[in-house]
Amino acid sequence: MSPFSLSWKNQTDRPLQMMLTLLLFGLGVGLIALLISLNTQLDEKFKNNLAGIDLVIGAKGSPLQMILSSMYHIDAPTGNISIQEVKPFLNPKHPLVKLAVPLSIGDSYKSHRIIGTTHRYVDSIFGATVGSGKLWEQTYEVTIGATVAKKRNLAIGDQFHSSHGFTDDGINTHDHGDGFKVVGILNPTNTVLDQLILTNTESIWAVHDHEAADKMPKEAAPEKEAGHDHNHDHEHNHEDDHNHDHDHEAHQHDPAPLAAARPLTDYPDKEITTLLVRYRNRKGFQALNMPRNINENTDLQAASPAIEMNRLYSIMGVGTDALETLAKIIVLVSGLSIFISLFSSLKDRKYELALMRVMGASKGYLFFLVVLEGLILAVLGYLLGLLLCHVGMTVLSGYLEDAYQYEFSGWRFFKEELYLLFGALGLGFFAALIPAFQAYQTDISETLTGN
């Protein structure tokens, strides 16, 4: 009979107490592992999606909101900007700007955002490749992210109608014309791109122009100027889109110029939502000054994704710290539960310990036996904890995907989980020390005579 199987049998002989101890220990470990998994994956996703963008230029409002909406596609945009205003940055000869990619945001299909942009968004910003089909070319053609295709069961040639805004409430559907047509599906990138529907900027204008034409007579005129002052208000931002588009529509009413393949600068009075900028030299003095110049001298807002995200981390960090402290307390309590479990079981088994000494077990053997029991509990509790963590993460990933527009994996393992094993073993060992020492000191004769 090996010490291990003896320890194991001693534990499993009291299944209820064992399960209680394991559950408590597993909860502590699981909570910590969950925090690690969540933190690491969030961190990773945010970093992946920085995608080498140095600056985002958009309408004035909250810079963080602008970053979240344009980079991570979480929040609503701050508003729209006219192409006239950003024309200089779109000039390929701009001394500081190496790459400027326009984004038009505001519509969605079943909670996936439809982004009006250029091909550079796919190849230069995310370095993504087309899995099947092709990138959009004509107005109303879309290329969709891998997750969109999978989750919405969309294939090349499928058509759908977009809805206004980002919620899928079926109220604001643009139910006109043929709708969008899928011409390509991107390979998975493990970035927010997987969740997006991409088309050209003209398509976004076209959808709203079309709609505006229908509604124009009663709405367009009175609300025309409302937009500029309401940049902070999400609800109104959508209205802004409308109003301005109505405006143009009223005057132009001509779909012909929307044909693809003309540079955006040909439409100075049209609007986009933001411009993603990559510098030629991001350490250059002029590049460092560029955001401030924009913010102080124009009606535009420029913000650095890295700076804004760091700001967000420092805010969120407090909550994570609190959770981590909570998890640590739970682990300590669960360590205590191992201690109590061993301590009380040894009280009942005092006579057994003396008996084992009679049968030839040394003091050290008894010490080892009890430590082994602590370690067995710790390892099992750890395994239970990991199981809880990964099952929990899988369940949680469903909610998180809706909230953050990313896929989270419940079955990814991190090296921190290995460290956690050492932590659990250490805790099991320390919890077992006092009971083990007690077992070590068992006086055979006194115990057997009942003194």
Add this chain to the structure above:
Amino acid sequence: MLKTHQLEYTYPGKPPIRFPDIHCEKGSQWLLLGQSGSGKTTLLHLLGGLRKSQKGSVSIAGKDIKSLSSEALDKFRGKNVGIVFQQSHFIKALTVGQNLQLARTLAGNSSDPERIKSLLTRLNIGDKINNRTHRLSQGEQQRVAIARALVNSPGLILADEPTSALDDENCREVISLLESQAKIEGATLIIVTHDGRLKDFFEHKIILS
């Protein structure tokens, strides 16, 4: 086989207990009689190396057990001394067979399932090998305890009031088992008791006053 010389034990704050010198030949069987408080159990613990005397010596199979280190004494006891207690205690989490197996491995022997099986059969409890010990009757438990004392084929078997909790029938049975099994194993047997029923079974007697 077993020899004591001027053995003396003092509990703190009490007068010392002096024990008569004992000399038991190999294979002999002894009854150690005395009133409660006469130090019977103390003597048994001294003989089994469960307690160390302040004065005098105990030697088993020619070995002075006071000269052994704590760990060596544990091993020595496991191999050479089998002890049956008044109340049979076992490792609760283990079955009858596993308890005997543990006794063998703790003494440093191989687990030898054949030996365990034949021993239990000899003691008429062969069918209980996979039972948990607390499911057995008192008489059965005492037999398992005897099997455990015998399982390592020790040269010395000590029994501390093995019959006091048993009725007449079980008492007779346990004593005759101890007697016959010790004989089969060629072990020296010492039974500590104040149980008058045993007086007539053994010719060698040590009387403590």
